[in-house]
Amino acid sequence: NAGVTQTPKFQVLKTGQSMTLQCAQDMNHEYMSWYRQDPGMGLRLIHYSVGAGITDQGEVPNGYNVSRSTTEDFPLRLLSAAPSQTSVYFCASSRGGRNKNIQYFGAGTRLSVL
Amino acid sequence: AQRVTQPEKLLSVFKGAPVELKCNYSYSGSPELFWYVQYSRQRLQLLLRHISRESIKGFTADLNKGETSFHLKKPFAQEEDSAMYYCALSGQGNTPLVFGKGTRLSVIA
Numbered sequence: 453n454a455g456v457t458q459t460p461k462f463q464v465l466k467t468g469q470s471m472t473l474q475c476a477q478d479m480n481h482e483y484m485s486w487y488r489q490d491p492g493m494g495l496r497l498i499h500y501s502v503g504a505g506i507t508d509q510g511e512v513p514n515g516y517n518v519s520r521s522t523t524e525d526f527p528l529r530l531l532s533a534a535p536s537q538t539s540v541y542f543c544a545s546s547r548g549g550r551n552k553n554i555q556y557f558g559a560g561t562r563l564s565v566l
Numbered sequence: 567a568q569r570v571t572q573p574e575k576l577l578s579v580f581k582g583a584p585v586e587l588k589c590n591y592s593y594s595g596s597p598e599l600f601w602y603v604q605y606s607r608q609r610l611q612l613l614l615r616h617i618s619r620e621s622i623k624g625f626t627a628d629l630n631k632g633e634t635s636f637h638l639k640k641p642f643a644q645e646e647d648s649a650m651y652y653c654a655l656s657g658q659g660n661t662p663l664v665f666g667k668g669t670r671l672s673v674i675a
Contacts, residue, residue, distance in 0.1 A: 485663075487665075492575065492667060493667060494572075494665050494667035494668045495610075495665040495668075497662055497663070497664070497665075500662050510662060511664075544610075552656075552660070553615070553654070554612055554615070555602075555612070555663065556611075557609045559609055560609075
């Protein structure tokens with residue numbers, strides 16, 4: 453039972469570099485989300501998707517892109533990394549409908565931007 | 567707009583003492599409220615949801631619409647309850663979950 457798998461676990465980037473954080477789930481969940489977790493700020497929603505081909509912005513979308521070409525995968529792209537994007541990133545998935553808020557989280561990616 | 571407020575960043579209690587983690591919300595419609603928990607070196611996971619009206623690991627939470635609160639309570643804290651707790655709110659339809667800033671609970675032996 454893999455659940456929600458995030459790669460990599462750790463990453464260090466230089467300012468201006470780009471990279472993609474990977475997220476895959478094997479539960480056939482419709483709903484997927486990306487959050488960032490910062491001390492004192494809690495979990496803030498970056499982008500979310502209610503199904504393949506559909507994405508929407510969350511609270512803090514600037515500097516990030518997403519796409520959802522398959523049900524399983526929901527990658528998060530940092531276009532030009534900035535120190536303010538240093539954070540722990542969590543991907544989550546859930547069934548749609550009444551259970552969309554019972555979210556299953558990945559183990560997280562710890563990102564440092566120098 | 568949906569908003570969740572957890573007024574305490576850190577709550578320290580002695581083992582065996584009662585625990586109350588506060589959560590207040592702002593939402594004009596009928597919200598759905600949740601508590602999520604993150605134990606050390608574990609993934610964030612759902613603890614309980616208000617519509618289930620159940621007790622999980624001895625914790626309960628009652629939705630008080632008059633006070634717009636959803637406080638998490640446990641009568642006797644255990645050391646294994648030490649964790650980060652997040653209150654979360656969802657509105658109707660496909661609106662995403664909104665989390666509070668979290669409260670770190672530390673249970674002292």
